[in-house]
Amino acid sequence: MKSLAELTAIRNKMKAQIDNREVEKDGDILIKVGMATCGIAAGARPVMTAFLEEVSKRGLKNVKITQTGCVGMCRLEPMVDIFVKGEKVTYIKLTPDKVVKIVADHLVNGNICTEYLIGKEN
Amino acid sequence: MRELSLNVLDIAQNSITAGASLVEIELNIFELEDRFEIVIRDNGKGIEEEFLNKITDPFVTTRTTRKVGMGLPLFKYSAEQSGGRFEITSKVGIGTVVKGVYIISSIDRMPLGNIEDTLITLIISSNKVDILFSVKSDRGNGYLDTREIKKVLDGVPIDSIEVIEFIKNYIKENLSYLYGGLE
Numbered sequence: 001m002k003s004l005a006e007l008t009a010i011r012n013k014m015k016a017q018i019d020n021r022e023v024e025k026d027g028d029i030l031i032k033v034g035m036a037t038c039g040i041a042a043g044a045r046p047v048m049t050a051f052l053e054e055v056s057k058r059g060l061k062n063v064k065i066t067q068t069g070c071v072g073m074c075r076l077e078p079m080v081d082i083f084v085k086g087e088k089v090t091y092i093k094l095t096p097d098k099v100v101k102i103v104a105d106h107l108v109n110g111n112i113c114t115e116y117l118i119g120k121e122n
Numbered sequence: 123m124r125e126l127s128l129n130v131l132d133i134a135q136n137s138i139t140a141g142a143s144l145v146e147i148e149l150n151i152f153e154l155e156d157r158f159e160i161v162i163r164d165n166g167k168g169i170e171e172e173f174l175n176k177i178t179d180p181f182v183t184t185r186t187t188r189k190v191g192m193g194l195p196l197f198k199y200s201a202e203q204s205g206g207r208f209e210i211t212s213k214v215g216i217g218t219v220v221k222g223v224y225i226i227s228s229i230d231r232m233p234l235g236n237i238e239d240t241l242i243t244l245i246i247s248s249n250k251v252d253i254l255f256s257v258k259s260d261r262g263n264g265y266l267d268t269r270e271i272k273k274v275l276d277g278v279p280i281d282s283i284e285v286i287e288f289i290k291n292y293i294k295e296n297l298s299y300l301y302g303g304l305e
Contacts, residue, residue, distance in 0.1 A: 067247040
């Protein structure tokens with residue numbers, strides 16, 4: 001059984017980290033997963049948890065994961081917007097396997113996975 | 123939708139859009155009576171009566187990006203195809219309650235699925251909304267309240283990846299035995 005005492009330990013560890021983090025704001029990465037009915041039905045939730053797992057496995061500290069609604073292109077879901085240093089890239093029809101590659105190539109090494117980009121669907 | 127927990131995620135997203143500050147997700151399991159219910163209750167802005175009457179029509183939606191709204195119709199269908207029922211009540215300014223009742227042994231009942239992932243996805247979706255997840259079953263009762271977690275965190279964001287991982291494991295280790303078997 002887990003207890004909230006364990007959470008206190010996590011809090012203390014993170015409070016120590018937050019100070020160091022302010023410095024590298026420029027390197028922040030934002031991941032937005034489309035999470036409306038269309039996205040959820042197409043598999044957005046496993047895509048989001050795959051991002052969580054990969055980011056956690058690699059210990060990336062400057063990544064924030066959040067959600068967005070439907071942008072009207074339901075047939076391309078699950079869609080994910082990734083912002084690196086303010087530059088936005090939209091990936092479409094993602095699966096947990098593709099997420100593993102995106103985290104390694106794009107987030108860690110800075111190479112956009114062009115094969116999963118919007119506009120490449122045909 | 124392949125599992126009920128995805129319907130729960132979808133309906134709870136509506137609550138967040140409706141400006142709720144608290145979303146309660148209840149799982150009430152009556153194994154001896156062969157049924158369980160999923161209740162999603164929010165304190166969002168509520169729904170006008172006129173709109174409420176046609177809300178399970180897939181061609182009625184508030185969204186502007188497209189003309190269909192499948193969330194509630196799919197949830198209603200999931201309950202009714204198992205031989206259960208669906209209810210929605212709402213009051214403007216007070217909030218909305220959505221309830222699905224399911225027959226456990228029905229061959230047409232979808233599995234509950236991964237409710238842990240639904241809950242952490244909701245917490246990531248909006249760190250301002252609080253989630254109260256509670257389970258009542260013949261095996262006992264349990265709950266997870268993000269207000270309690272935020273109190274312990276004392277300013278550390280609840281959507282930090284380390285915290286989300288803790289919450290997921292907390293639900294798995296402390297609560298999943300209460301609804302085990304429905305997945």
